[in-house]
Amino acid sequence: xKSFFKERPCLSxxxxxxxxxxxxxxxxxxxxxAHLLDCPLCAAAVEGFTMxxxxxxxxxxxxxxxxxxxxxxRQRAFGRIWLNRAAAVLLxxxxxxxxxxxxxxxxxxxxxxxxxxPLQPDYLNLRGAAAANALSGKPELQAALKLYKDxxxxxxxxxxxxxxxxxxxxIQASLLLASALLGEWQPERAIHLLHQLEETDVAAxxxxxxxxxxxxxxxxxxxAERVLNQVKFQDSRAERAAQLEMELNP
Amino acid sequence: xxxFLRSARRSLTDWTDEQLLAAxxxxxxxxxxxxxxxxxxxxxxKMCGRHLRQAADxxxxxxxxxxxxxxxxxxxxxxxxPRWLYGIARNICxxxxxxxxxxxxxxxxxxxxxxxxxxIVENEGLLRHINREHPHLSDLLPRALNQLENKxxxxxxxxxxxxxxxxxxxxxxxxxxxxxxxxxxxxxxKLSLILQELQSERS
Numbered sequence: 001x002k003s004f005f006k007e008r009p010c011l012s013x014x015x016x017x018x019x020x021x022x023x024x025x026x027x028x029x030x031x032x033x034a035h036l037l038d039c040p041l042c043a044a045a046v047e048g049f050t051m052x053x054x055x056x057x058x059x060x061x062x063x064x065x066x067x068x069x070x071x072x073x074r075q076r077a078f079g080r081i082w083l084n085r086a087a088a089v090l091l092x093x094x095x096x097x098x099x100x101x102x103x104x105x106x107x108x109x110x111x112x113x114x115x116x117x118p119l120q121p122d123y124l125n126l127r128g129a130a131a132a133n134a135l136s137g138k139p140e141l142q143a144a145l146k147l148y149k150d151x152x153x154x155x156x157x158x159x160x161x162x163x164x165x166x167x168x169x170x171i172q173a174s175l176l177l178a179s180a181l182l183g184e185w186q187p188e189r190a191i192h193l194l195h196q197l198e199e200t201d202v203a204a205x206x207x208x209x210x211x212x213x214x215x216x217x218x219x220x221x222x223x224a225e226r227v228l229n230q231v232k233f234q235d236s237r238a239e240r241a242a243q244l245e246m247e248l249n250p
Numbered sequence: 251x252x253x254f255l256r257s258a259r260r261s262l263t264d265w266t267d268e269q270l271l272a273a274x275x276x277x278x279x280x281x282x283x284x285x286x287x288x289x290x291x292x293x294x295x296k297m298c299g300r301h302l303r304q305a306a307d308x309x310x311x312x313x314x315x316x317x318x319x320x321x322x323x324x325x326x327x328x329x330x331x332p333r334w335l336y337g338i339a340r341n342i343c344x345x346x347x348x349x350x351x352x353x354x355x356x357x358x359x360x361x362x363x364x365x366x367x368x369x370i371v372e373n374e375g376l377l378r379h380i381n382r383e384h385p386h387l388s389d390l391l392p393r394a395l396n397q398l399e400n401k402x403x404x405x406x407x408x409x410x411x412x413x414x415x416x417x418x419x420x421x422x423x424x425x426x427x428x429x430x431x432x433x434x435x436x437x438x439x440k441l442s443l444i445l446q447e448l449q450s451e452r453s
Contacts, residue, residue, distance in 0.1 A: 041332035048299030
């Protein structure tokens with residue numbers, strides 16, 4: 001008599017279909033029939049389904065019902081509109097953030113590009129006998145200067161390093177190498193080299209100008225600012241340094 | 251997000267009708283209404299097949315039924331949703347049938363609807379109610395069964411005690427399938443009344 005009090009949910013679409021098609025086991029069928037005695041809706045649905053076998057039209061109608069836009073769904077559509085708006089705002093914010101991030105990431109590159117001019121070493125200003133004396137017997141330096149002048153920093157680095165192996169005290173060549181390294185976007189090597197030159201009597205203006213640019217290239221804008229404050233630049237370099245400081249600290 | 255929505259949706263399938271209805275009526279939770287629609291729309295549609303011949307009419311009547319459910323205020327609690335849907339859908343079908351016939355319902359038609367309406371045991375919920383609220387009454391069942399007509403008692407015992415199907419009961423007793431259903435329904439109705447009497451006697 002247990003089944004007298006059994007409660008079960010209403011028939012699913014598949015269960016109803018299987019019951020009407022006699023595809024259920026006797027035990028399952030009994031469970032369904034006990035429910036049918038108790039549930040007017042399921043009983044009427046079974047009867048309706050049995051009375052008029054479903055056509056393709058009915059199947060289509062039921063499918064449509066599954067995606068039918070009931071008023072709550074319309075309300076959900078309003079919700080979706082808000083969701084879309086929120087998504088659009090988020091997209092804009094994300095875009096702005098990405099743009100800001102990109103701008104921040106490339107800011108140092110832009111500053112470097114605006115302020116970097118390859119250092120003009122004294123060698124290039126030598127003329128006549130002075131030039132002949134300075135460069136005589138130094139084929140690597142000659143080759144390096146030629147390449148440097150042509151903007152081939154990669155090639156000039158090779159010959160400058162060879163030259164510095166033979167003439168490690170050549171400060172002008174070292175400065176030139178640091179400038180070429182910046183031209184080749186090798187800031188860390190340039191910084192290392194320039195710090196070595198701090199111990200020498202190299203022109204401080206050239207040294208710290210290049211060091212500041214090296215830090216900028218290495219995206220160390222704070223360090224670049226500190227370097228600029230270490231030295232008092234003269235003439236046109238002073239003006240450029242002031243502009244660069246403003247750029248670094250807008 | 252999709253996974254979250256799917257899992258939230260899955261959990262709604264575990265809710266009872268009462269919980270879903272309360273969430274819809276009191277908080278207008280659309281997902282809850284949608285779950286109720288998913289649960290019952292196919293039954294309402296098929297039920298409409300008893301009265302309406304066109305698929306489009308059945309579909310409209312189904313939508314109309316759920317639109318009515320949508321507007322039920324929280325102050326009007328629904329005891330049994332399947333029964334409520336059945337009542338509303340039946341009324342909608344009758345109205346549509348009348349409108350399509352362009353006139354009053356003829357006596358034959360009236361009989362058709364009355365006949366179909368009468369197939370449902372009116373106080374079907376009583377047995378469930380007894381089980382929930384007065385489980386001690388189940389010991390009265392054997393006495394109550396003895397007071398039923400022989401055919402009704404036979405059908406109820408085979409169906410509920412032996413857990414036979416309508417067909418098996420029909421074959422065993424040699425009654426027509428419709429007659430078995432009728433004995434079962436009428437027997438249950440009568441059994442409820444007898445149990446009520448026995449309960450009042452006891453109290």
